Amino acid sequence: MRAAHFLQDARRRFGLHARILLALAVLGAAVPAARAVEPNERLANPALEARARAISVNLRCLVCQNETIDESNAGLAHDLRVFLRQRLLAGDTDSQAVQAIVNRYGDFVLLKPPVMPATYILWFAPFGLALCGVAGLVVWLRRSNAAPDADAALLAKPLNASEQKRLETLLKESDH
Amino acid sequence: MTRRALYMLPVVLFLVLAGYFAYALRPNHDPHELPSAMIDKEAPAFILPGLNGDGISRDGLKGSPVVINFFASWCVPCREEEPMLMRLADREHIPLYGIDYKDHPEDASRLLAEFGNPFRRIGQDVDGSVGLNFGVYGVPETYVIDSAGHIRKRFVGPLTAEQVKNELLPLLKSLGKS
Known part of the structure; x- marks a missing residue:
C-alpha cells in the first residue's frame, strides 16, 4: 500500500522528465547518424556501391565546403553522388571517376590536396620548419657546450699587469 | 654582425606573415569563391530544350562570344540579380542566354513574366546535368564563352555593378562582342 503510494508519487514527480527523456531518445534514434546517402541513390551492385562510398568520403561538397558529399544533404552533393555512381556503372575506374569530377570542379573538390608544385609549401613546410628548429637547437647546444671550455681557459690564464691593477682598485673601493 | 641579422629574424617573419594575411584578407575578395576548373577549356557540349521558344546548344552558340547565366x-x-541582367540586355546589348537550372518550366515562366526576360533564349536543364558539367555549385553563376566555345570567365553569385564595369564589359569588348 505504502509502496504503491510512493510509486504514484514518484511518477507524478518525475513523469514529465521521464517522458521528455523518452521522447528525445526516440527522436535521436529516428534521426539517421549523419548518413546522407539516400536509398534511391544506392547501386544494386554492392561492390560498386562500396567503391562509390569509399570515393565519396574523400570528395568535398562545394556548397558546405567542409562536409564530404557522402555526408552532405545539399542538392549538389546528391547530384555528385549520382554522377559518381553513373560513372562507376559506365565502367570508370576509381581514379577516372574522381578525375571526371576534378575536371569539372577543380582540385578543391578533393578533401586531401594532391602533391603538386602549388601545394609543396602545404605539404613540406612543416617538415622544413621542423628541420630548421632541429638545426637551431644543434647550433645552440654546441655553443653552450663550447662556452664552459672558453671560460675555463680564461680562468687558467694568469692576470696581466693592467688587469691586476684594475682588480686592486676595485677591491680598494669596496673596502669603504 | 651575424648576430644582429639573427635578431631581425622575428621582424622579418612577422612582416612575411603580415603581408600574407593582408593579401588573403584584401577587400573585395571572397575566400569562399572558388576559381573555376573550366577556365580556358572548351565548354561542355549540351543541347537543351527551350523555355518558351527555341532551345540552345553549345555548338549553336559558337561563332560569337556569349554570356550564359545559370538561374532558377x-x-x-537570382531575383536580386534580375534588374542587372535586364540592364545588360537592354542597355549594353549583351548576348545573354539563360539556363534554367533544376527548375519547373511553369515556375521559371512565372518568374520571367514578373521580372522581365533578359535572355535571348533559355535552355531547360531540368536534372542539373549541364550545370554539373559546367562545374556549377550554386545559382546564379554566369559564364563568358568566346566565339570558339571556350569558357573565359565565371562569376559566382549575382553580378555586381563593379564586376560588370571592371570585368565583364572589358572582357566582352576584348573578345569582340557582336
Missing part, C-alpha cells in the same frame, strides 16, 4: 525560379539571389 527557386533561387533568391
Whole structure:
C-alpha cells in the first residue's frame, strides 16, 4: 500500500522528465547518424556501391565546403553522388571517376590536396620548419657546450699587469 | 654582425606573415569563391530544350562570344540579380542566354513574366546535368564563352555593378562582342 503510494508519487514527480527523456531518445534514434546517402541513390551492385562510398568520403561538397558529399544533404552533393555512381556503372575506374569530377570542379573538390608544385609549401613546410628548429637547437647546444671550455681557459690564464691593477682598485673601493 | 641579422629574424617573419594575411584578407575578395576548373577549356557540349521558344546548344552558340547565366525560379539571389541582367540586355546589348537550372518550366515562366526576360533564349536543364558539367555549385553563376566555345570567365553569385564595369564589359569588348 505504502509502496504503491510512493510509486504514484514518484511518477507524478518525475513523469514529465521521464517522458521528455523518452521522447528525445526516440527522436535521436529516428534521426539517421549523419548518413546522407539516400536509398534511391544506392547501386544494386554492392561492390560498386562500396567503391562509390569509399570515393565519396574523400570528395568535398562545394556548397558546405567542409562536409564530404557522402555526408552532405545539399542538392549538389546528391547530384555528385549520382554522377559518381553513373560513372562507376559506365565502367570508370576509381581514379577516372574522381578525375571526371576534378575536371569539372577543380582540385578543391578533393578533401586531401594532391602533391603538386602549388601545394609543396602545404605539404613540406612543416617538415622544413621542423628541420630548421632541429638545426637551431644543434647550433645552440654546441655553443653552450663550447662556452664552459672558453671560460675555463680564461680562468687558467694568469692576470696581466693592467688587469691586476684594475682588480686592486676595485677591491680598494669596496673596502669603504 | 651575424648576430644582429639573427635578431631581425622575428621582424622579418612577422612582416612575411603580415603581408600574407593582408593579401588573403584584401577587400573585395571572397575566400569562399572558388576559381573555376573550366577556365580556358572548351565548354561542355549540351543541347537543351527551350523555355518558351527555341532551345540552345553549345555548338549553336559558337561563332560569337556569349554570356550564359545559370538561374532558377527557386533561387533568391537570382531575383536580386534580375534588374542587372535586364540592364545588360537592354542597355549594353549583351548576348545573354539563360539556363534554367533544376527548375519547373511553369515556375521559371512565372518568374520571367514578373521580372522581365533578359535572355535571348533559355535552355531547360531540368536534372542539373549541364550545370554539373559546367562545374556549377550554386545559382546564379554566369559564364563568358568566346566565339570558339571556350569558357573565359565565371562569376559566382549575382553580378555586381563593379564586376560588370571592371570585368565583364572589358572582357566582352576584348573578345569582340557582336
